[in-house]
Amino acid sequence: MATATRLYVTDDLGPGMPVEARADQAHYLRNVLRFKGGEVVHLFNGRDGEWRARVDALGKGRARFVVEEKRRDQRTSPDLWLLYAPIKRARHDFLIEKAVELGVSRLLPVLTGRTQVERVKEERLQANLIEAAEQCERLDIPALEAPLALDARLDGWPSNRRLILCAEAGAAPPIGEALAAARATPDPARPAWAVLTGPEGGFSDAELETLRHLPFVLPVGLGPRILRAETAAMTALAVWQSVLGDGGMRPPDRVE
CATH class of the missing domain: 3.40.1280.10 (SPOUT methyltransferase, trefoil knot domain)
Incomplete structure (x- = not known):
């Protein structure tokens, strides 16, 4: 099974929340990975753990995700x-x-x-x-x-x-x-x-x-x-x- 793309975002993450991608992330999804919309990605922000999300909208220079469910609780690295x-x-x-x-x-x-x-x-x-x-x-x-x-x-x-x-x-x-x-x-x-x-x-x-x-x-x-x-x-x-x-x-x- 292919591993879903992981992306770091700064927005809060929670069930049903919309998250806007950065322009470089939208470019990567659209022009490198050739996403069309509906694909699963995994999002993390350093605070809320890792969440499964779906590409809800994808256009030139912009993308939006809708958060679905948590995959992992937040865990910090060693100090x-x-x-x-x-x-x-x-x-x-x-x-x-x-x-x-x-x-x-x-x-x-x-x-x-x-x-x-x-x-x-x-x-x-x-x-x-x-x-x-x-x-x-x-x-x-x-x-x-x-x-x-x-x-x-x-x-x-x-x-x-x-x-x-x-x-x-x-x-x-x-x-x-x-x-x-x-x-x-x-x-x-x-x-x-x-x-x-x-x-x-x-x-x-x-x-x-x-x-x-x-x-x-x-x-x-x-x-x-x-x-x-x-x-x-x-x-x-x-x-x-x-x-x-x-x-x-x-x-x-x-x-x-």
């Missing part, structure tokens, strides 16, 4: 942040897509001494976030913040959040081992987590020295090989999800 140095466009898009798939709740670009890309097109990245959430069946959209210098980002860091530092230099326990120890002896003062990965040239020695002396930082190793920036982020997120996140949970039941 996991990703701090990362922006990288070149195609790889940046890839990083964003995979971070969404791996359940990150907030993306916080940081500017380090060796960051090569200091400007990001937030509108394009936001579109990538939404598209990735639609594809992977998330029910929420991660928050995306504007780039900020690393020291400014860490100034006033929330006291309840531990920061995993992924660094190549220096002795640090393997990430799986470090997170397993954290699971065995949780810190009630810092129950929330974040991951920090560096730029393509890595962190400077001065940055690493500063980071390692912060009380909320947990340095970890990612293995014997040098990883690209986006690979390091994906590795750390996947291991965190496996050990401390929802990676082992079964998918919820759905109303078909």
Whole structure:
């Protein structure tokens, strides 16, 4: 059975409610998927769960849905942040897509001494976030913040959040081992987590020295090989999800 198209909307969702599509969504349905009207789609807005709806009207640049019934109750992703140095466009898009798939709740670009890309097109990245959430069946959209210098980002860091530092230099326990120890002896003062990965040239020695002396930082190793920036982020997120996140949970039941 073919999977119905999933679309993110901002309108409230409930039985019988009409929902207007964005112009780009109408174009996609009409000109890419060749919908004619009456087709089933699945809608979510990050608040009301996922709902089955039907295309009620479809024309050039516009579409309307009528909501029928709920498929899934709202469920939020784990409270996991990703701090990362922006990288070149195609790889940046890839990083964003995979971070969404791996359940990150907030993306916080940081500017380090060796960051090569200091400007990001937030509108394009936001579109990538939404598209990735639609594809992977998330029910929420991660928050995306504007780039900020690393020291400014860490100034006033929330006291309840531990920061995993992924660094190549220096002795640090393997990430799986470090997170397993954290699971065995949780810190009630810092129950929330974040991951920090560096730029393509890595962190400077001065940055690493500063980071390692912060009380909320947990340095970890990612293995014997040098990883690209986006690979390091994906590795750390996947291991965190496996050990401390929802990676082992079964998918919820759905109303078909």
